[in-house]
Amino acid sequence: MCTAAVMPGANRPVELQRFSAPELEPGGVLLETVFSEVCGTDVHLSHGRLAGVPYPIIPGHVSVGRVVDVRGEPHDVDGRPVRVGAMVTFLDVVGTCNACWFCLVAKMPNRCPSRRVYGVTYSANEGLYGGWSQLIYLKPGVSILELPATLTPERVIAGGCALPTAIHAVDTARIRLGDRVLVQGAGPVGLSAAVLALLSGAGAVYIVERHEVRLAMAREFGVDEAIRLDSSGSNGHVERVLALTEGRGVDVTIEATGVPEAVKDGIHMTRDGGRYVIVGHYTDHGEVGINPHTEINRKHLEIRGVWGVDFSHFHRMLRILDRHGAKVAGGRGWEHMVSRTYGLDEVNQALSDVETGRIVKGLIRPTAP
Amino acid sequence: MCTAAVMPGANRPVELQRFSAPELEPGGVLLETVFSEVCGTDVHLSHGRLAGVPYPIIPGHVSVGRVVDVRGEPHDVDGRPVRVGAMVTFLDVVGTCNACWFCLVAKMPNRCPSRRVYGVTYSANEGLYGGWSQLIYLKPGVSILELPATLTPERVIAGGCALPTAIHAVDTARIRLGDRVLVQGAGPVGLSAAVLALLSGAGAVYIVERHEVRLAMAREFGVDEAIRLDSSGSNGHVERVLALTEGRGVDVTIEATGVPEAVKDGIHMTRDGGRYVIVGHYTDHGEVGINPHTEINRKHLEIRGVWGVDFSHFHRMLRILDRHGAKVAGGRGWEHMVSRTYGLDEVNQALSDVETGRIVKGLIRPTAP
Amino acid sequence: MCTAAVMPGANRPVELQRFSAPELEPGGVLLETVFSEVCGTDVHLSHGRLAGVPYPIIPGHVSVGRVVDVRGEPHDVDGRPVRVGAMVTFLDVVGTCNACWFCLVAKMPNRCPSRRVYGVTYSANEGLYGGWSQLIYLKPGVSILELPATLTPERVIAGGCALPTAIHAVDTARIRLGDRVLVQGAGPVGLSAAVLALLSGAGAVYIVERHEVRLAMAREFGVDEAIRLDSSGSNGHVERVLALTEGRGVDVTIEATGVPEAVKDGIHMTRDGGRYVIVGHYTDHGEVGINPHTEINRKHLEIRGVWGVDFSHFHRMLRILDRHGAKVAGGRGWEHMVSRTYGLDEVNQALSDVETGRIVKGLIRPTAP
Amino acid sequence: MCTAAVMPGANRPVELQRFSAPELEPGGVLLETVFSEVCGTDVHLSHGRLAGVPYPIIPGHVSVGRVVDVRGEPHDVDGRPVRVGAMVTFLDVVGTCNACWFCLVAKMPNRCPSRRVYGVTYSANEGLYGGWSQLIYLKPGVSILELPATLTPERVIAGGCALPTAIHAVDTARIRLGDRVLVQGAGPVGLSAAVLALLSGAGAVYIVERHEVRLAMAREFGVDEAIRLDSSGSNGHVERVLALTEGRGVDVTIEATGVPEAVKDGIHMTRDGGRYVIVGHYTDHGEVGINPHTEINRKHLEIRGVWGVDFSHFHRMLRILDRHGAKVAGGRGWEHMVSRTYGLDEVNQALSDVETGRIVKGLIRPTAP
Incomplete structure (x- = not known):
C-alpha cells in the first residue's frame, strides 16, 4: 500500500x-x-x-x-x-x-x-x-x-519538466556565440532558458518578468539584466531592452509567459531578421493583435512555436546538468x-x-x- | 528629350x-x-x-x-x-x-x-x-x-518585380517534392509563387482568392484547385482546404494578400509542424488577432516574414524564366x-x-x- | 504452399x-x-x-x-x-x-x-x-x-527501392529552383535522383555514366545532357561539365555510382560553396585520394553521406509517383x-x-x- | 618615416x-x-x-x-x-x-x-x-x-586572425548544448575553436595535438582532455576518444591541423550522423585516402569546409572577447x-x-x- x-x-x-x-x-x-x-x-x-x-x-x-x-x-x-x-x-x-x-x-x-x-x-x-x-x-x-553517480536527485528534479522544454526552445532558437538573448518570463521554463542561453555563450541575456521573487532569482542565476515588466502602458521594459541593443532589439527572444500580450511586446524587442520562439503558451489565454506588416513581414522575422519535448531533450538534460549543473547561480x-x-x-x-x-x-x- | x-x-x-x-x-x-x-x-x-x-x-x-x-x-x-x-x-x-x-x-x-x-x-x-x-x-x-537570346522582353517583364519576390518566398518556404502548398492571393506575387511551387514538384498547389479573373488565371496556370474566398463568415474556403488534406492542413502556406485576416485564416489551413510564409504585407493594413496557444505554440508552427529581394533572386529569375518560362500555363x-x-x-x-x-x-x- | x-x-x-x-x-x-x-x-x-x-x-x-x-x-x-x-x-x-x-x-x-x-x-x-x-x-x-486507385503496381515497383533512396538524397541536396545539378551514375538510384531534380525545377540536370543503355534512358527521361564517362584519363566528362557551367561547376552533385574515384571527380565538377551528396556507396570498394585543401576547405564545400531511408521517404514516394509518375519520360x-x-x-x-x-x-x- | x-x-x-x-x-x-x-x-x-x-x-x-x-x-x-x-x-x-x-x-x-x-x-x-x-x-x-574601453589591445590581438576563423568554424559546426566536441590541432585556430566550444556549452571538449607546449596550454584553457597524437601507427589517440564516447565517437569534430591524414583520423573519431568541419587546410599538403562507403555514406556524415571569414565574424570577435575574454584560462x-x-x-x-x-x-x- x-x-x-x-x-x-x-x-x-x-x-x-x-x-x-x-x-x-x-x-x-x-x-x-x-x-x-x-x-x-x-x-x-x-x-x-x-x-x-x-x-x-x-x-x-x-x-x-x-x-x-x-x-x-x-x-x-x-x-x-x-x-x-x-x-x-x-x-x-x-x-x-x-x-x-x-x-x-x-x-x-x-x-x-x-x-x-x-x-x-x-x-x-x-x-x-x-x-x-x-x-x-x-x-x-x-x-x-x-542517474549518473555525479548527479543528485535534487539537481535532476530541479531541472524537472522545465529544463527539457527549455532545451527544445533554445535548440530551436539557434543561439550563436555573442548573440543577445531576451527571455520573457522567469518561471521555471523561462529561467531555465535564460540559464541555457548563458551557458551557450550568449553575448547578453536579459529577462523581463513581473514577480520580484523571480527577478531576484534570475539575477542570482547571472542574467545581465532582470527587467521588471512595466504594465502601466508606458512600456518601460521595451524601452530598456531597445536601449541595451542600440535601438535594434535582441537577436533572439524566447517567450515563456503564457500571456498573449507578451508576444506583441516580445516582437518589438527583437531585431529585424531575428528569431522569436514561443514556448510559454501551453494553455489558451486568448488572442493578441499582431500587425503582419510591421511585426513580421517588414521585420523579416522568424517565429517558431515549440511544443513539448521528445526523449532526446530529456536525455540531453542529464548530460547538461552533469556538465554545468554545479556551477550555475554562482556555484549554488x-x-x-x-x-x-x-x-x-x-x-x-x-x-x-x-x-x-x-x-x-x-x-x-x-x-x- | x-x-x-x-x-x-x-x-x-x-x-x-x-x-x-x-x-x-x-x-x-x-x-x-x-x-x-x-x-x-x-x-x-x-x-x-x-x-x-x-x-x-x-x-x-x-x-x-x-x-x-x-x-x-x-x-x-x-x-x-x-x-x-x-x-x-x-x-x-x-x-x-x-x-x-x-x-x-x-x-x-x-x-x-x-x-x-x-x-x-x-x-x-x-x-x-x-x-x-x-x-x-x-x-x-x-x-x-x-537578357539571353532565348528570352524575350515580354517574358522577362511578365516575371517583373513579383517573380524575384516569389522566389525569395518559395526559397524560404523550403518546399519539398510532394509537399502540399497553399497560396493565399492570386495577384502577381501569389500567382508567381503558385507557379514556382508547381515547378518545385509540390504534391498539390491550392490558391485562395476573391477576384474571379485571378481565379481563372490561376487555373490556366495549372493550380490543382483555385478556391474562391468565402467572406461570408462561414469559411467555406478553410473547410475546403482541410477537406483536401485529410483535415490536417497543407505542409506550406504562402501569404500574398496584404489582408491581415488572411494570416489567421492561413494558419488554420496549415498543418501542425508546417511552415507559414508572409510575403504579402508590404504596407500597413492593421492588426489581426492571433492566439499564440492554438495557432503557434501547440501547432509547433514556423512563421517567416520575407522582405524584398537581393540580387541573387533577380539573377535566378532569368535562369528560371529561361528554363521554365515557355512551358507554363499549358505552353502559353x-x-x-x-x-x-x-x-x-x-x-x-x-x-x-x-x-x-x-x-x-x-x-x-x-x-x- | x-x-x-x-x-x-x-x-x-x-x-x-x-x-x-x-x-x-x-x-x-x-x-x-x-x-x-x-x-x-x-x-x-x-x-x-x-x-x-x-x-x-x-x-x-x-x-x-x-x-x-x-x-x-x-x-x-x-x-x-x-x-x-x-x-x-x-x-x-x-x-x-x-x-x-x-x-x-x-x-x-x-x-x-x-x-x-x-x-x-x-x-x-x-x-x-x-x-x-x-x-x-x-x-x-x-x-x-x-496503393491509391490512381497508381498501378507497375508504376510503384518502377519506383521500387531506388526512389525513396533518391528522395532522401535529393532532400539532403536541398535543390533550389534554377540550381544546376549533376548526377553521377544512371542506375536506378542515379536515374531516379536525376528525374527528381528535374521535377524540383532544377535549372539543368546533367548525368555522367559509362553504359550506353543507361545514357540512352537518361536522355529519354529528359536530362539536359547525358555525358559518357571518359575513363581514358583525359577527363573529357569533367571538362564538359565545367564548360556547361562557366567553368565554375554545378551547384549540386549527387553521387550514385559506388565507385570511389567518382567522388574525386564529382568534387571537381561542383562549384565553390556547392553541395556534394554521396548516396551510391552501399558497399565497400576501397579508398580514393582526396585533397582536403583544394577539394574541401578552399572550396568551402558541403559533403553529405546519405544512408538508407525511413518511412517518411517511402510515404512520399507514393505521393510523388501519384503526382508526377505519369508525365515523366515524355509521358511514358x-x-x-x-x-x-x-x-x-x-x-x-x-x-x-x-x-x-x-x-x-x-x-x-x-x-x- | x-x-x-x-x-x-x-x-x-x-x-x-x-x-x-x-x-x-x-x-x-x-x-x-x-x-x-x-x-x-x-x-x-x-x-x-x-x-x-x-x-x-x-x-x-x-x-x-x-x-x-x-x-x-x-x-x-x-x-x-x-x-x-x-x-x-x-x-x-x-x-x-x-x-x-x-x-x-x-x-x-x-x-x-x-x-x-x-x-x-x-x-x-x-x-x-x-x-x-x-x-x-x-x-x-x-x-x-x-575597441570598446573594456577591451585591451593585448586581448584583441590574442584573438587575432585565428579567432574569427574559429568563430566561422564553430558556427558551421552548429554545436548544441551537451554535444561532445573534438578539436584536432592546438595551434591558435584549434585552441580558439576549443575555447569557443567550451563557451558554447559543449558537454565535453577534447583536443588531439602532437606538441607538448600546446597540449599544456589546451589544458590551461580548460579542455576536458588534451590527448597526445599517437603517430606510432597504433592510433592510441583514436582509441582514447572512442573510449570517452561509448565507442560511438564525438558529435562534432573540428579539424585545425593542415595534415591530410588528420581528416581520415578525425572521421573515425566522429559518430554516425555527426558533423566534421575542416578549417585547417589553408595550404596544400597533398591527399589522404578516404573510403566513401565506411567513412561518409554509411556514417551518414556531414563534412563542411570553412574558408576564411567575412566581416560578421570579425565583428562578433569583439563582442565575444568583451563578454568571455577575461574569464577563460581560469581567469588568466x-x-x-x-x-x-x-x-x-x-x-x-x-x-x-x-x-x-x-x-x-x-x-x-x-x-x-
Missing part, C-alpha cells in the same frame, strides 16, 4: 488516498518516489484548463525515484539493465506509437495522438501514473534513465532554482504558491515523514 | 512631363525603355501609403530596356561589358552600402538604410529613375543583366500572366485596373506611339 | 524452393506478390559482399502485392484497416526499436541496430521475408501503404525505367543483366505462369 | 626597411601599430607556399593600432566617425567588390576574386599594407572597429594564449618559433624600442 495525492476534478482540493502496489507486467518497473514537482501545468490542471483530462488524476509528471521492483529485463536507452536500487528518472510520455503519420511522416512524436502523459492523461483509477505518490508504476516501454547549483519542498499533505499549498508567484519552483517529496 | 509619367503626390492623377536626357557619369548607362509594369506598390504609392516617398516621382521599378548610351566600361555580374544595343534588365535597388551593420553583420542588404529604389525613393527632380519613362538612367553600380508561357499593356497616357487607367482587380498584371510600354 | 527463389550463399546460383504458407500472428498480413525487383544490392548479396547476411535468404526488398489474408486488425499509417484484396506496398525495414540511442537520441532510425530488412537480413529458414516469392509474410508492425511514365520483367525461374539471368549493365531496372514477377 | 619588416621572397630572411608615411586618400586612415601577430600563414608565406603573392611583402594581417591621421570622414560599421587617438582593429580583407557572382549570387564574399588581403596580397612596393610595420595605411573602405584571459612578444628585429626568430611549435601564438610589437 502507498499514499498518493489525487486531484478529483477542476477547482476541487487535492486529497490523499491509499493505493495498492500494482502487479508488474513483464518489462514493468516500480519506483519509490524521491522527488516530484509542482509546475504551472499542475495549476492549469487544478482549474480544469486542459481538455480531455480523465479526473481523478495523480499529478506530477517529471519525477526521480529509486527502483524497488522490476519484472522481466527492462533496459535503458543504452541497453543497460534497470536494477533494483538504482536511482532513475523517466520521460513522462509513454505510448508514442511509432506507427502514425505524426510519428513516421511528420516526425513529430511530440504530437502523436497515442501518447499519454504521466500525471496528466492517466486517471488515478488506472493506477499509479503520477509523481505525487509514494510509488510510481513505469509501464513497459517507458524510457528510463539511470541548479537546485538553487527550488524555492521550497512540500510533503504530500501540503500540495494544495504548493499549487497556491505557484499560482500566485510566491515561489519559482516547488518540489513534492512524497515520502516525507 | 523624352516623355515620362510623373506621380505628383498622393491621390493626384499621374501626368506626362518632358525631360532632358541625362549627362552620363563614368560607368553610367542609358536605356530606352521597352517595358515597365504597374504593380500593387504603385497603387499604394498613388494613395500615399508608403512613408518617405519624395514626390513627384516617376514610378516603375522593374523594367526592360535597350542600351542606347554608355559611358566608361560598365560590366555585368559576370564581368561582361554592357554594350549599346543590348537588351537588359536591372535590379531596381541601388546604393546598398556594403559597409553597414545590415549589410555586413546581419547580412540583410534588403534592409540596408542606404539603398534606394528605382520608381519609389527617387524624386523626378533628381532624374530619370523610374520605368514609366521613355528613358531610364542607370547610375554606376546598378546591377545589370543582359509566363507572359500569359499579363492582362493588358498600357501606353504612358493610360497609366491612370492601369492603376485603377490593378486596384479594382480587373486585371492580374499590367505592363507599361513607354515608347508606344 | 508457394514457390520462392532462394539465394543459398555467396556465389552460388539462386534456386527455387517450395514453402508452406505461414501461420499469421495477430496483426500479421499475408501478401500474394505482384512484383518485386532486382537491384544492385541483390548483385552484392549474390557475391557475399554484405556482412552478416544469414544465408540462405529470399531476396527482394521492395515489393507490391495483394492482401490475401490478415489476422486481427492491422492498420496503415493513417489508421485505415488493411483489408483482404487491397493492393499494397510496405517499407522493407522492420523492427526499428524506437527505444535505443539511434532511434531516440540521434534520431537516425536508419541506423537502429534492431532493424531488420526484408530480402536481406532474414533467413529463408525464418519464413517468407523476401519479395522473390509468391507469398510474403508481413509481420505485425510492418508499415503498410495501400515512371515504368519506362523498367527494362525487363523476369519470372522466378529467370532470377539468375536478372542478376547477371543488372551486374553487366545490360538493363537499367529489372522486375521479378513471382506469379508469372 | 617608419620601419617595417619586409619578406623579400620565398626562403629568404625578413629584413627591416624604412618607408615614408603615405599620402592619405579621402576616407583613408593611418594607424600606429600597437600589435600585429605571426601566424601559420606567415610561415607558409616565408616558404613561398601560397600562390600569387607579390613579394616583397610586409606580412601581418590582423593588427591593432592607434589612429594617428585621418582624411575626410571615415566611419565604422555603426556609422560612428573614426577619430585620431582611437584604438582600433580592422578586417584584413579589402576590396570585396559587392558586384560579382561570388559576392551577389553565391553570397561568398570570402571567395570574391577582387578582394585583397593585408599582409598577404599587397606588395611592399604598393605601400604600408601589413602589420609588421610601425605604420599601417587603411585604404578607404577598410572595415574598421574601435584570452591573452594567455600569447607565448611571446617579438620586436621587428626578431621576426625571423618568431617565424622559426611558430614553425617548430615552440610557441602557441607570437605577437609582433613594431614600436618596441
Whole structure:
C-alpha cells in the first residue's frame, strides 16, 4: 500500500488516498518516489484548463525515484539493465506509437495522438501514473534513465519538466556565440532558458518578468539584466531592452509567459531578421493583435512555436546538468532554482504558491515523514 | 528629350512631363525603355501609403530596356561589358552600402538604410529613375543583366518585380517534392509563387482568392484547385482546404494578400509542424488577432516574414524564366500572366485596373506611339 | 504452399524452393506478390559482399502485392484497416526499436541496430521475408501503404527501392529552383535522383555514366545532357561539365555510382560553396585520394553521406509517383525505367543483366505462369 | 618615416626597411601599430607556399593600432566617425567588390576574386599594407572597429586572425548544448575553436595535438582532455576518444591541423550522423585516402569546409572577447594564449618559433624600442 495525492476534478482540493502496489507486467518497473514537482501545468490542471483530462488524476509528471521492483529485463536507452536500487528518472510520455503519420511522416512524436502523459492523461483509477505518490508504476516501454553517480536527485528534479522544454526552445532558437538573448518570463521554463542561453555563450541575456521573487532569482542565476515588466502602458521594459541593443532589439527572444500580450511586446524587442520562439503558451489565454506588416513581414522575422519535448531533450538534460549543473547561480547549483519542498499533505499549498508567484519552483517529496 | 509619367503626390492623377536626357557619369548607362509594369506598390504609392516617398516621382521599378548610351566600361555580374544595343534588365535597388551593420553583420542588404529604389525613393527632380519613362538612367553600380537570346522582353517583364519576390518566398518556404502548398492571393506575387511551387514538384498547389479573373488565371496556370474566398463568415474556403488534406492542413502556406485576416485564416489551413510564409504585407493594413496557444505554440508552427529581394533572386529569375518560362500555363508561357499593356497616357487607367482587380498584371510600354 | 527463389550463399546460383504458407500472428498480413525487383544490392548479396547476411535468404526488398489474408486488425499509417484484396506496398525495414540511442537520441532510425530488412537480413529458414516469392509474410508492425486507385503496381515497383533512396538524397541536396545539378551514375538510384531534380525545377540536370543503355534512358527521361564517362584519363566528362557551367561547376552533385574515384571527380565538377551528396556507396570498394585543401576547405564545400531511408521517404514516394509518375519520360511514365520483367525461374539471368549493365531496372514477377 | 619588416621572397630572411608615411586618400586612415601577430600563414608565406603573392611583402594581417591621421570622414560599421587617438582593429580583407557572382549570387564574399588581403596580397612596393610595420595605411573602405574601453589591445590581438576563423568554424559546426566536441590541432585556430566550444556549452571538449607546449596550454584553457597524437601507427589517440564516447565517437569534430591524414583520423573519431568541419587546410599538403562507403555514406556524415571569414565574424570577435575574454584560462584571459612578444628585429626568430611549435601564438610589437 502507498499514499498518493489525487486531484478529483477542476477547482476541487487535492486529497490523499491509499493505493495498492500494482502487479508488474513483464518489462514493468516500480519506483519509490524521491522527488516530484509542482509546475504551472499542475495549476492549469487544478482549474480544469486542459481538455480531455480523465479526473481523478495523480499529478506530477517529471519525477526521480529509486527502483524497488522490476519484472522481466527492462533496459535503458543504452541497453543497460534497470536494477533494483538504482536511482532513475523517466520521460513522462509513454505510448508514442511509432506507427502514425505524426510519428513516421511528420516526425513529430511530440504530437502523436497515442501518447499519454504521466500525471496528466492517466486517471488515478488506472493506477499509479503520477509523481505525487509514494510509488510510481513505469509501464513497459517507458524510457528510463539511470542517474549518473555525479548527479543528485535534487539537481535532476530541479531541472524537472522545465529544463527539457527549455532545451527544445533554445535548440530551436539557434543561439550563436555573442548573440543577445531576451527571455520573457522567469518561471521555471523561462529561467531555465535564460540559464541555457548563458551557458551557450550568449553575448547578453536579459529577462523581463513581473514577480520580484523571480527577478531576484534570475539575477542570482547571472542574467545581465532582470527587467521588471512595466504594465502601466508606458512600456518601460521595451524601452530598456531597445536601449541595451542600440535601438535594434535582441537577436533572439524566447517567450515563456503564457500571456498573449507578451508576444506583441516580445516582437518589438527583437531585431529585424531575428528569431522569436514561443514556448510559454501551453494553455489558451486568448488572442493578441499582431500587425503582419510591421511585426513580421517588414521585420523579416522568424517565429517558431515549440511544443513539448521528445526523449532526446530529456536525455540531453542529464548530460547538461552533469556538465554545468554545479556551477550555475554562482556555484549554488541548479537546485538553487527550488524555492521550497512540500510533503504530500501540503500540495494544495504548493499549487497556491505557484499560482500566485510566491515561489519559482516547488518540489513534492512524497515520502516525507 | 523624352516623355515620362510623373506621380505628383498622393491621390493626384499621374501626368506626362518632358525631360532632358541625362549627362552620363563614368560607368553610367542609358536605356530606352521597352517595358515597365504597374504593380500593387504603385497603387499604394498613388494613395500615399508608403512613408518617405519624395514626390513627384516617376514610378516603375522593374523594367526592360535597350542600351542606347554608355559611358566608361560598365560590366555585368559576370564581368561582361554592357554594350549599346543590348537588351537588359536591372535590379531596381541601388546604393546598398556594403559597409553597414545590415549589410555586413546581419547580412540583410534588403534592409540596408542606404539603398534606394528605382520608381519609389527617387524624386523626378533628381532624374530619370523610374520605368514609366521613355528613358531610364542607370547610375554606376546598378546591377545589370543582359537578357539571353532565348528570352524575350515580354517574358522577362511578365516575371517583373513579383517573380524575384516569389522566389525569395518559395526559397524560404523550403518546399519539398510532394509537399502540399497553399497560396493565399492570386495577384502577381501569389500567382508567381503558385507557379514556382508547381515547378518545385509540390504534391498539390491550392490558391485562395476573391477576384474571379485571378481565379481563372490561376487555373490556366495549372493550380490543382483555385478556391474562391468565402467572406461570408462561414469559411467555406478553410473547410475546403482541410477537406483536401485529410483535415490536417497543407505542409506550406504562402501569404500574398496584404489582408491581415488572411494570416489567421492561413494558419488554420496549415498543418501542425508546417511552415507559414508572409510575403504579402508590404504596407500597413492593421492588426489581426492571433492566439499564440492554438495557432503557434501547440501547432509547433514556423512563421517567416520575407522582405524584398537581393540580387541573387533577380539573377535566378532569368535562369528560371529561361528554363521554365515557355512551358507554363499549358505552353502559353509566363507572359500569359499579363492582362493588358498600357501606353504612358493610360497609366491612370492601369492603376485603377490593378486596384479594382480587373486585371492580374499590367505592363507599361513607354515608347508606344 | 508457394514457390520462392532462394539465394543459398555467396556465389552460388539462386534456386527455387517450395514453402508452406505461414501461420499469421495477430496483426500479421499475408501478401500474394505482384512484383518485386532486382537491384544492385541483390548483385552484392549474390557475391557475399554484405556482412552478416544469414544465408540462405529470399531476396527482394521492395515489393507490391495483394492482401490475401490478415489476422486481427492491422492498420496503415493513417489508421485505415488493411483489408483482404487491397493492393499494397510496405517499407522493407522492420523492427526499428524506437527505444535505443539511434532511434531516440540521434534520431537516425536508419541506423537502429534492431532493424531488420526484408530480402536481406532474414533467413529463408525464418519464413517468407523476401519479395522473390509468391507469398510474403508481413509481420505485425510492418508499415503498410495501400496503393491509391490512381497508381498501378507497375508504376510503384518502377519506383521500387531506388526512389525513396533518391528522395532522401535529393532532400539532403536541398535543390533550389534554377540550381544546376549533376548526377553521377544512371542506375536506378542515379536515374531516379536525376528525374527528381528535374521535377524540383532544377535549372539543368546533367548525368555522367559509362553504359550506353543507361545514357540512352537518361536522355529519354529528359536530362539536359547525358555525358559518357571518359575513363581514358583525359577527363573529357569533367571538362564538359565545367564548360556547361562557366567553368565554375554545378551547384549540386549527387553521387550514385559506388565507385570511389567518382567522388574525386564529382568534387571537381561542383562549384565553390556547392553541395556534394554521396548516396551510391552501399558497399565497400576501397579508398580514393582526396585533397582536403583544394577539394574541401578552399572550396568551402558541403559533403553529405546519405544512408538508407525511413518511412517518411517511402510515404512520399507514393505521393510523388501519384503526382508526377505519369508525365515523366515524355509521358511514358515512371515504368519506362523498367527494362525487363523476369519470372522466378529467370532470377539468375536478372542478376547477371543488372551486374553487366545490360538493363537499367529489372522486375521479378513471382506469379508469372 | 617608419620601419617595417619586409619578406623579400620565398626562403629568404625578413629584413627591416624604412618607408615614408603615405599620402592619405579621402576616407583613408593611418594607424600606429600597437600589435600585429605571426601566424601559420606567415610561415607558409616565408616558404613561398601560397600562390600569387607579390613579394616583397610586409606580412601581418590582423593588427591593432592607434589612429594617428585621418582624411575626410571615415566611419565604422555603426556609422560612428573614426577619430585620431582611437584604438582600433580592422578586417584584413579589402576590396570585396559587392558586384560579382561570388559576392551577389553565391553570397561568398570570402571567395570574391577582387578582394585583397593585408599582409598577404599587397606588395611592399604598393605601400604600408601589413602589420609588421610601425605604420599601417587603411585604404578607404577598410572595415574598421574601435575597441570598446573594456577591451585591451593585448586581448584583441590574442584573438587575432585565428579567432574569427574559429568563430566561422564553430558556427558551421552548429554545436548544441551537451554535444561532445573534438578539436584536432592546438595551434591558435584549434585552441580558439576549443575555447569557443567550451563557451558554447559543449558537454565535453577534447583536443588531439602532437606538441607538448600546446597540449599544456589546451589544458590551461580548460579542455576536458588534451590527448597526445599517437603517430606510432597504433592510433592510441583514436582509441582514447572512442573510449570517452561509448565507442560511438564525438558529435562534432573540428579539424585545425593542415595534415591530410588528420581528416581520415578525425572521421573515425566522429559518430554516425555527426558533423566534421575542416578549417585547417589553408595550404596544400597533398591527399589522404578516404573510403566513401565506411567513412561518409554509411556514417551518414556531414563534412563542411570553412574558408576564411567575412566581416560578421570579425565583428562578433569583439563582442565575444568583451563578454568571455577575461574569464577563460581560469581567469588568466584570452591573452594567455600569447607565448611571446617579438620586436621587428626578431621576426625571423618568431617565424622559426611558430614553425617548430615552440610557441602557441607570437605577437609582433613594431614600436618596441
